[in-house]
Amino acid sequence: MTERTPDGRYIVVNGRRWRASDPDIPQSLNSQLVKELMRARRAVKDRGDEARFLVNDAKFALGERGEPWWEATPDGQRTRLRAAILTLLRHRNPKTICPSEAARVVGGDDGFRPLMDMAREVAAELAAESLIEVQQKGEVVDASAAKGPIRLAPGPQLER
Secondary structure, eight states: OOEEOTTSSEEEETTEEEEOOOTTSOHHHHHHHHHHHHHHHHHHHHHGGGGHHHHHHHHHHHTSSSSOGGGOOHHHHHHHHHHHHHHHHHHHTTSOBOHHHHHHHHHHHHHOGGGHHHHHHHHHHHHHTTSEEEEETTEEOOTTTOOSOOEEEEOTTOOO
C-alpha cells in the first residue's frame, strides 16, 4: 500500500512526495482515467514526446497536475473539465459520454451539479476545435444552442 501524508493530499514513494489523485472522483470514473493514463504512458514509450499530451490530460483529469484539487478555482475546474472530457472520450472511443461524467470527475458525486453549465461551455469550446462533437439523439448539434440532454462524442481532431 502506498503511504499518504496525514492530510491525504500526497503519496510518498521512495521518500518523495507526489500529489495524490482527487479522492472525490467516483471509483468507476477514476478507474477509467487510470486505465487511460496507463495507455498514454505506453504510447509515450512507443511514440515518444509526441504522445506526452495524452499523459498530461489524464493527470490533469485525475487532479495530479494543475491547481491542487483541494483549492479549486473556476479556471482550474475548466482545465480539469477539458482534460476529463478528452481523457474519457479517448478511453471510450467511439462511444459517447455525458457532460455530467466530466463534472463528476471534477466535483465528485456530491458537487457536480454546480459544474454542469461550465461542463457544457467547455464542451462547446472543444466542439469548436473539432476535438469533440456534441450530439442530441445521435445527431450533431450546435453546443451553444442545444437545449436539454446532450452527449459528447469523439471529434475528427481528437488524437489518441
